[in-house]
Amino acid sequence: MFFRLLFESFRRQKRRKSIALLAIALGMSIATAMIAVGTDVGDKINEDMRRNGGNLIVTPVEDTLDVNIGGVDLKPASEGAFIAESELPKMKGTFWGHNIRGFVPSLSSPETVLIGTREFKADLIGTYFAQRMKYGKEEFTTGARTVNGWWKVEGNWPQDYAEWPQNQPPEALAGNKLAETAGLRVGDEVAIQGRKLRISGILNTGGAEDQAIVAPLHIVQQILGEPGRVRRVVVSALTKPEDAFARRDPGRMSPADRDRWYCSPYANSIAFQIAEAIPNVRVEQIRQVEQNQGKILSRIAGMMLLLTLAALLASGLAVSAAMAATILERRHEVGLMKSLGASNGTVASLFLTEAGFLALAGGIIGFLAGAALAHRIGQTVFGSAITVQPVVLAVVIIAAFVVTFVGSAGAVRKAMQFDPAVVLRGDA
Amino acid sequence: MSRGQLLLRLLFRAAWVRKDRALTALISVAVVATIATAALTVYYDLENKLSREFRSFGANVVVTARRGALRTDEIGAIHSSMGKRGAVVPVAYAVASGPGGTKVVIGGTDLNALRELNSWWSIRSLASGRDGALIGSRAAESFSRSGEKFLIHFETKTVEIQPSAVFNSGSDDDSRIYIPLTTFADLTGIQPNIALVRVDGRPREIQETIARLSAGLPNSEVQPVRQITRAQTAVVGKTRSVVLAASLVVLALIMLSMIATFTSSILERRKDFAVMKALGASNRTVNFLFAAEASFLALAGAAAGYVLGSGMAFWIGKANFQAAILPQPALILPVLLGSVALALIASAAPLRILQQIQPAGILRGE
Numbered sequence: 001m002f003f004r005l006l007f008e009s010f011r012r013q014k015r016r017k018s019i020a021l022l023a024i025a026l027g028m029s030i031a032t033a034m035i036a037v038g039t040d041v042g043d044k045i046n047e048d049m050r051r052n053g054g055n056l057i058v059t060p061v062e063d064t065l066d067v068n069i070g071g072v073d074l075k076p077a078s079e080g081a082f083i084a085e086s087e088l089p090k091m092k093g094t095f096w097g098h099n100i101r102g103f104v105p106s107l108s109s110p111e112t113v114l115i116g117t118r119e120f121k122a123d124l125i126g127t128y129f130a131q132r133m134k135y136g137k138e139e140f141t142t143g144a145r146t147v148n149g150w151w152k153v154e155g156n157w158p159q160d161y162a163e164w165p166q167n168q169p170p171e172a173l174a175g176n177k178l179a180e181t182a183g184l185r186v187g188d189e190v191a192i193q194g195r196k197l198r199i200s201g202i203l204n205t206g207g208a209e210d211q212a213i214v215a216p217l218h219i220v221q222q223i224l225g226e227p228g229r230v231r232r233v234v235v236s237a238l239t240k241p242e243d244a245f246a247r248r249d250p251g252r253m254s255p256a257d258r259d260r261w262y263c264s265p266y267a268n269s270i271a272f273q274i275a276e277a278i279p280n281v282r283v284e285q286i287r288q289v290e291q292n293q294g295k296i297l298s299r300i301a302g303m304m305l306l307l308t309l310a311a312l313l314a315s316g317l318a319v320s321a322a323m324a325a326t327i328l329e330r331r332h333e334v335g336l337m338k339s340l341g342a343s344n345g346t347v348a349s350l351f352l353t354e355a356g357f358l359a360l361a362g363g364i365i366g367f368l369a370g371a372a373l374a375h376r377i378g379q380t381v382f383g384s385a386i387t388v389q390p391v392v393l394a395v396v397i398i399a400a401f402v403v404t405f406v407g408s409a410g411a412v413r414k415a416m417q418f419d420p421a422v423v424l425r426g427d428a
Numbered sequence: 429m430s431r432g433q434l435l436l437r438l439l440f441r442a443a444w445v446r447k448d449r450a451l452t453a454l455i456s457v458a459v460v461a462t463i464a465t466a467a468l469t470v471y472y473d474l475e476n477k478l479s480r481e482f483r484s485f486g487a488n489v490v491v492t493a494r495r496g497a498l499r500t501d502e503i504g505a506i507h508s509s510m511g512k513r514g515a516v517v518p519v520a521y522a523v524a525s526g527p528g529g530t531k532v533v534i535g536g537t538d539l540n541a542l543r544e545l546n547s548w549w550s551i552r553s554l555a556s557g558r559d560g561a562l563i564g565s566r567a568a569e570s571f572s573r574s575g576e577k578f579l580i581h582f583e584t585k586t587v588e589i590q591p592s593a594v595f596n597s598g599s600d601d602d603s604r605i606y607i608p609l610t611t612f613a614d615l616t617g618i619q620p621n622i623a624l625v626r627v628d629g630r631p632r633e634i635q636e637t638i639a640r641l642s643a644g645l646p647n648s649e650v651q652p653v654r655q656i657t658r659a660q661t662a663v664v665g666k667t668r669s670v671v672l673a674a675s676l677v678v679l680a681l682i683m684l685s686m687i688a689t690f691t692s693s694i695l696e697r698r699k700d701f702a703v704m705k706a707l708g709a710s711n712r713t714v715n716f717l718f719a720a721e722a723s724f725l726a727l728a729g730a731a732a733g734y735v736l737g738s739g740m741a742f743w744i745g746k747a748n749f750q751a752a753i754l755p756q757p758a759l760i761l762p763v764l765l766g767s768v769a770l771a772l773i774a775s776a777a778p779l780r781i782l783q784q785i786q787p788a789g790i791l792r793g794e
Contacts, residue, residue, distance in 0.1 A: 015695075016692070019688045019689075019691070019692045022684070022685070022688050023685050023688055023689065026681045026682070026684050026685040026688075027681075027682075027685060029681055030677070030678050030681045030682065033674065033677055033678070034674060034678065037670060037673075037674050038674075041667075041670055044666070044670075045663055045666060045667065048662050048663065048666060049659050049662070049663060051662075052655050052658050052659045052662065053655045053659075056598075057598055057599075064530065065530065065531065065532050065533075065566055065567060065570060065603040066533075066566075066600050066602075066603040067523060067531045067532070067533055067603070068533065068600055069521040069523070069533055070492060070521070070622065074523060074531075075531075149658070150654040150655055150658050205654065206651055206652060206653070206654040207651075207653075207654070284596070284598040284602075285598050286597075286598040286599060287548045287549065287550065287596065287597050287598045287599075288485060288486060288546070288548050288597065288598070288599065289655070290598070291484075291548035292482075292484050292485045292548055293659075295481060295484060296478070296481050296482070296663060299477075299478065299481055299748060299749060300478070300663075300667050302747070302748040303470070303474075303667075303671075303744060303748045303749075304670075304671075304674075306743075306744045306747060306748055307466075307467065307470065307671065307674065307675075307744070310462075310463065310466055310467075310740055310744075311463065311674075311678045314459045314462060314463045314678075314682060315678075315681075315682065315685075317455060317459050318455075318456060318459050318682055318685045318686065318689070319685075321452045321455045321456055321459075321689060322452075322456070322685065322688065322689045322692075324448070324452060325449065325452040325689055325692055325693055325696075326692065328448055328449065328452075329692070329696050373677050377670065377673045377674060377677065380669075380673060381666055381669045381670045381673055382666065382670075411448075414448065
């Protein structure tokens with residue numbers, strides 16, 4: 001009998017039920033979309049910031065002091081210590097190796113550049129542009145093109161080959177200021193220590209590289225006579241904003257805390273792991289980037305959280321109001337059931353079971369629609385999909401039950417307070 | 429009783445007698461207006477609020493004299509083209525030699541201003557007060573492991589350095605020593621040729637200021653620190669778009685939900701509708717009455733929503749950015765008119781359905 005009532009109620013009141021279902025589904029898709037966007041926006045913006053440069057710097061422990069003013073290196077390449085290039089891929093094997101988006105090694109030295117018949121003083125910088133690398137079975141490509149997003153090249157990026165065909169000089173980039181003063185153009189040839197380089201593009205970085213020649217690392221190593229060596233490496237890693245826990249000294253943590261610290265992608269724990277993997281290096285966070293971006297990210301995440309809460313509250317209210325309206329409309333039914341001898345408990349359980357079915361269906365439909373919307377937002381704003389965690393489905397269905405029941409319970413109680421006789425006469 | 433009085437009476441009694449039903453409709457409109465106001469108010473102010481956070485990145489523009497030092501009037505020109513906001517820290521650099529002849533870059537500047545600009549430096553103060561030198565962590569490792577004094581030579585002159593703090597920045601600065609400008613000038617005779625400039629404002633305002641700086645300083649090079657300006661543009665822009673997109677989605681959905689609730693609350697009143705028709709009201713009168721009621725509810729709901737939404741935005745600003753997001757008076761009219769329009773749209777469809785049914789049929793309960 002109970003199930004028959006339930007079934008018939010859905011069959012005969014298609015309009016009312018579909019309005020209630022629509023309200024629940026709409027409310028829950030808001031919840032899904034906002035939760036998904038709100039939880040993912042931090043990661044997305046983090047990735048965006050990582051496209052604008054590295055956040056960790058690796059230098060040799062034994063190195064002498066940097067002597068550079070306004071980005072012009074005054075320390076000759078022969079001085080100071082180096083990092084072995086062959087050790088670099090080991091970064092990918094660290095605990096948080098997958099969070100390392102890329103790294104850019106560099107080796108530079110002030111050199112005399114022969115352009116035509118004139119001589120110019122300029123830094124020669126060797127680096128990766130888009131170097132293919134291998135660590136274990138993993139193959140990856142890394143270099144300035146992916147890490148230094150603000151580098152702009154007019155012309156072509158050079159190839160990273162080590163062995164250039166004899167008849168063809170290796171390619172290099174010329175900084176735009178150097179190119180301007182020396183009258184260099186794409187396709188021209190320059191010579192450094194007797195080695196010819198062909199300018200494949202003009203580089204504009206807004207920094208010291210604008211006055212330098214930037215060439216593939218392996219060519220610069222050959223020119224400077226420092227095979228297999230790099231001076232410093234800038235690493236771009238996806239990190240978790242530093243919190244009070246991350247600021248504690250890992251040396252004084254309890255073993256359990258230390259494990260937790262080691263297994264969290266804080267900038268300093270990733271730095272620690274890189275220093276473990278590569279011998280004789282010092283790894284530091286570039287504090288200007290790392291410290292400040294954490295603040296910005298937490299602000300954005302906080303704002304999205306508050307907006308999400310506001311939207312959840314609103315959708316909860318809307319769903320509750322809609323449920324209350326559909327039940328209040330059915331006073332007559334309540335009156336009829338009660339005059340036929342139904343107890344308050346029976347009436348309430350019938351209505352709440354109905355509400356439960358609506359909540360379940362509305363929650364699932366809303367979740368699917370909300371996930372699709374979140375996906376669209378991710379594609380349009382960030383160009384990459386926002387993934388909806390499966391746990392959101394559980395949250396959304398529970399939320400659907402809560403708001404539907406809250407909306408229904410009040411209305412059912414109200415409907416039961418009326419005298420059946422009065423309701424049936426149509427006076428209430 | 430005049431027609432006008434009757435109309436008013438009908439409106440108020442309709443809302444009063446069925447308080448719960450009127451309340452449902454009112455809530456549904458208020459929810460839409462609240463979310464619209466809150467989301468749009470936050471969106472309008474977001475660029476300002478987020479850009480403010482980017483001040484902590486420090487200098488985003490570097491001005492370098494092409495030849496010689498920056499003149500006082502040039503530094504004044506930098507100040508004036510930025511208005512009263514931002515910071516300007518002139519710095520002079522030279523290569524000196526430390527103990528054992530090690531080459532080291534020394535900088536002369538206003539040390540307090542430099543510390544304020546580079547707020548992300550992790551600074552370890554030594555006991556000897558603030559008027560001594562600021563030593564980069566790597567320089568400190570080489571010259572002054574426990575904060576002891578040491579000598580710096582420049583050409584024929586020598587100065588004793590008393591470290592007051594050691595800083596760590598993770599950049600080239602870690603190899604440098606910063607001393608007060610007067611000490612620096614006495615030692616080297618060099619005046620500042622570089623100014624570290626922090627331009628405040630939204631990405632577009634920063635671009636404009638950079639353009640003004642370049643135009644006003646023909647003898648200097650004005651270089652934006654592109655990592656920072658680009659990150660700011662990207663982050664602020666993307667965050668705004670995501671807030672806008674999410675708000676639009678939420679608004680669209682919640683409007684749909686409101687229309688559904690509103691429609692059903694009108695359909696529920698088919699008996700009132702039929703009674704009025706049976707008593708001889710024309711379709712126009714009935715439509716007018718229902719529309720007036722809907723607009724009345726929508727106006728009340730929207731006004732409440734505007735106040736609630738502005739409060740919500742204010743609170744979001746306080747809680748998240750430690751600065752209030754003020755209500756946008758420009759939003760009042762769109763929110764009120766939009767809500768009324770929505771309510772009318774939501775009423776139109778059910779009224780048309782009701783008009784097609786005979787009053788007798790409705791009264792009989794069909």
